[in-house]
């Protein structure tokens with residue numbers, strides 16, 4: 126009998142592993158189980174569907190039929206795994222369409238279970254007007270609301286990147302009142318507050334009412350209750366983060382770690398024999414803090430799943446870890462971050478200098494040049510880059526990738542100043558803003574002349 130791989134989860138963390146395994150093992154039987162209706166979809170595109178930039182159907186990168194016909198994967202949608210028995214080596218599956226329950230045996234099991242959105246236990250939470258923004262079902266409902274055009278007041282709870290992208294979507298839809306509420310001192314808690322303040326300023330310039338330092342107390346029909354007063358809302362969208370969806374694995378005896386995320390080794394193997402995991406359900410190793418972290422990003426999910434799939438297929442691959450790189454956009458303001466913030470660097474025990482510079486995205490004299498602020502942290506004594514944040518206009522955010530590359534390579538600020546980066550007036554000043562920041566960090570590390 127052919128060896129059977131069972132994959133739980135029909136998105137990046139599951140299906141990128143399944144397709145990699147198939148490339149290496151034509152003989153393997155692969156059964157993939159997804160509780161929802163869609164497979165290999167881009168949740169990242171949801172805000173842009175709601176905002177009207179992208180068509181809903183374009184979010185599905187590979188349909189169940191394509192998985193079957195192109196990769197010979199037995200893809201079963203609306204089939205939810207209810208339990209895993211590691212000793213008996215089978216999973217218990219609920220077929221929601223057929224209304225039946227059955228078992229599938231496995232030789233190897235791969236977990237791409239994703240994350241679950243945090244839903245605070247607050248009065249009125251089950252109110253029909255509180256929407257999540259996680260699944261394509263959520264996207265369809267939000268799109269429906271947005272397209273009806275009758276929304277006068279939208280309140281977004283959570284000022285992380287997803288909250289900001291959803292706020293942008295409703296601004297674009299012409300909603301007259303968009304409010305973002307967050308209990309943190311500034312928007313975007315993944316940035317330092319001084320950089321977050323630049324983002325909240327940009328939000329206000331776009332007409333968004335920013336209520337940071339405001340805690341939600343509950344929900345009522347058409348109202349969000351906060352410690353700073355009640356806010357009327359036709360629609361409340363909740364985007365306050367996610368936790369790993371690991372209960373199924375933990376119940377089966379698979380070891381979990383930080384925030385309950387599934388523990389994996391560099392080959393994406395879990396503590397259980399023949400069981401791998403990838404994506405939002407599992408841990409990552411942070412290459413700068415040298416600690417395990419939970420990072421819920423599509424970039425990481427795809428890479429981890431590729432590694433898992435190669436290993437399942439008999440190859441050898443490792444995922445070394447993350448540096449925490451992310452970008453987002455709020456109307457015309459772009460944001461990028463990588464590595465450690467000041468708070469994270471301090472918590473990890475580093476001493477550092479902070480270089481913060483203002484520059485332009487193109488040569489200062491070139492038409493269309495825009496503002497950009499770059500902040501860089503470098504470790505005292507070693508001079509090693511620890512983290513960077515960027516806020517600016519068009520052309521700003523993707524510069525964070527240079528910083529992420531330097532971080533991954535363990536470069537010092539001084540080494541960065543010598544990087545042979547490109548220049549022509551339409552693209553950057555002769556000293557690119559990331560190099561200006563590196564130069565300033567080097568000066569600070571050298572101390573007074």
Ligand SMILES: Cc1cc2nc3c(=O)[nH]c(=O)nc-3n(C[C@H](O)[C@H](O)[C@H](O)COP(=O)(O)OP(=O)(O)OC[C@H]3O[C@@H](n4cnc5c(N)ncnc54)[C@H](O)[C@@H]3O)c2cc1C
Pocket residue numbers: 133134135136137138139158159160161167168169170171172204205206207237238239240258259260287370373403404405406421422423424425426
């Ligand atoms: C609005 C939004 C915007 C985002 N933007 C970005 C971005 O710009 N950049 C970026 O890098 N990342 C972004 N992300 C994060 C990115 O989408 C996730 O990191 C990525 O989807 C993780 O893939 P995954 O396969 O691990 O998890 P998921 O995509 O959550 O997939 C897990 C799948 O498992 C299924 N499942 C769970 N339990 C079971 C079960 N018991 N049985 C069967 N099936 C099950 C779920 O239904 C789901 O389809 C965004 C996320 C959201 C919600």
